[in-house]
Amino acid sequence: MEPMISASILNADFSRLEEQIQSAEQAGVDWIHLDIMDGHFVPNISFGPQVASICRKITKLPLDTHLMISNPDQFIDAFADAGSDYISVHVENNPHIHRTLQNIQKKNKQPGIVLNPGTPLQSIFPVLHMVKFVLIMTVNPGFGGQAFLPETMQKVTELSQKIQAENLDILIEVDGGINADTIKIARYAGANVFVVGSYIFNNATGIDSAVRSLKG
Numbered sequence: 001m002e003p004m005i006s007a008s009i010l011n012a013d014f015s016r017l018e019e020q021i022q023s024a025e026q027a028g029v030d031w032i033h034l035d036i037m038d039g040h041f042v043p044n045i046s047f048g049p050q051v052a053s054i055c056r057k058i059t060k061l062p063l064d065t066h067l068m069i070s071n072p073d074q075f076i077d078a079f080a081d082a083g084s085d086y087i088s089v090h091v092e093n094n095p096h097i098h099r100t101l102q103n104i105q106k107k108n109k110q111p112g113i114v115l116n117p118g119t120p121l122q123s124i125f126p127v128l129h130m131v132k133f134v135l136i137m138t139v140n141p142g143f144g145g146q147a148f149l150p151e152t153m154q155k156v157t158e159l160s161q162k163i164q165a166e167n168l169d170i171l172i173e174v175d176g177g178i179n180a181d182t183i184k185i186a187r188y189a190g191a192n193v194f195v196v197g198s199y200i201f202n203n204a205t206g207i208d209s210a211v212r213s214l215k216g
């Protein structure tokens with residue numbers, strides 16, 4: 001399978017957001033990744049559903065909304081109505097994860113489950129049948145531009161083997177510190193979708209050549 005790129009706009013130039021998203025789309029990225037942070041679940045605040053609906057107007061690419069917020073149930077409707085296609089929620093600190101995923105299903109959006117680097121893979125097994133994708137964090141969430149943690153690859157390998165052995169229809173996404181080198185490591189481990197932020201939007205060679213180097 002060709003690697004799919006989900007471009008995270010977290011570190012894009014928001015004064016030129018339309019141009020930045022269009023350049024990424026023209027360069028051939030597959031999804032646009034929206035990092036939603038509330039200052040509680042992660043030590044940073046980003047943006048909300050209003051920016052998601054602006055992105056919806058700018059591009060026809062699928063919007064891949066990654067909720068890093070303490071009460072995701074409260075905001076699923078808003079992000080679904082803003083035009084998200086994929087909505088992922090963390091398994092950590094969620095005592096009612098089945099209900100949260102059901103809320104995403106009810107809105108006819110593709111549900112995903114996310115694990116932080118310190119969270120064991122087994123923690124998502126009870127809900128694996130409910131998701132279309134698993135997002136394995138390759139950094140601790142909160143900021144763009146952090147270094148890829150190679151020890152997370154063991155979870156990617158193990159999940160990829162499980163998906164094959166059980167013939168499951170689930171994509172493996174990785175997020176954090178992905179560049180032209182680390183994408184190879186994550187691909188080899190079995191990941192299919194690669195979230196890339198600063199390598200695309202803060203690349204001295206430009207968005208187009210950055211995306212080409214990821215796909216090549």
Ligand code: DX5
Nearest residue numbers: 141142144145176177197198
């Ligand atoms: C981290 C976010 C990531 C981040 C990726 O909390 O979930 O999506 O924007 O940025 P880079 O590619 O710069 O690590």
Ligand code: ZN
Nearest residue numbers: 035066175195
């Ligand atoms: Zn993310």
